[in-house]
Amino acid sequence: MTANEQGPEPESARRRAPAGAAVLRAEKTEAIREAVFAELAAVGYARMSIEGIARRAGVGKTAVYRRWRSKLHVVLDLVSALAVQGLPTPDTGVLEDDLLMLYELTSRVLRHPVASQILPDLQAEAARNPDMAQAVQKALREGQYGVAIGIVRSAVERGEVSADLDEELALDLIAGPLYWRAVVMRAKQPKGHTQRLAKATAAALRAL
Structure with a gap:
């Protein structure tokens, strides 16, 4: 039986995620949140940076920026969650x-x-x-x-x-x-x- 004889491709198979799409893993998000609290306590808001947060969380800067636009938005999100x-x-x-x-x-x-x-x-x-x-x-x-x-x-x-x-x-x-x-x-x-x-x-x- 040829591919055409097998009928149309299932809908679920056609709905694939676009190549390179980012998946925001919950455990990584939680690690970043914990790193933000630790970084705030260690250096304060003024000296806190996305680089420092990423380093403490053990992730790349891109992982942080996928979730928040800036350090202000990170902290605003955490305060709102509290x-x-x-x-x-x-x-x-x-x-x-x-x-x-x-x-x-x-x-x-x-x-x-x-x-x-x-x-x-x-x-x-x-x-x-x-x-x-x-x-x-x-x-x-x-x-x-x-x-x-x-x-x-x-x-x-x-x-x-x-x-x-x-x-x-x-x-x-x-x-x-x-x-x-x-x-x-x-x-x-x-x-x-x-x-x-x-x-x-x-x-x-x-x-x-």
Whole structure:
């Protein structure tokens, strides 16, 4: 039987990828992401380069450029991904306990060596770069702030705080103290600090 007698070529056989088409392998993408975090912590955003990222990830520069146009786009993508992941929302049924869980989770994140190096650098870059500022703000609002507002609204539903409280002020009260100590002052937390902070914040929210 000749090729013509065998009938038309199957559709799947005709739909071949074009020659030289790049396949973005997930494991390589993850290696690059990890390399970006390590490079940020090691040299900071200003000195970070695509060459350094590629070298640390064990890939060529082309592999990075296939995924992101520049180092800014790499970092913006990572910051946005962190926002999507977020933190779990505590649901203990008591405002003070919800705040304590949030503070303990956040404290562990902020104490991580990589986070303690990267966050101040990203904040400094955000002051100069509107795109970075928008990404950092989105990450904070959808991450830490998103969890905090969930805690506040649950407390409103339980009658623990007033339904008329100022949510923006409430978010400042919840998120500000830990960030100030860990990121701005870079000071260690004394023993029992998160417990005292949760109690004080809960009292402040009830007074709003």
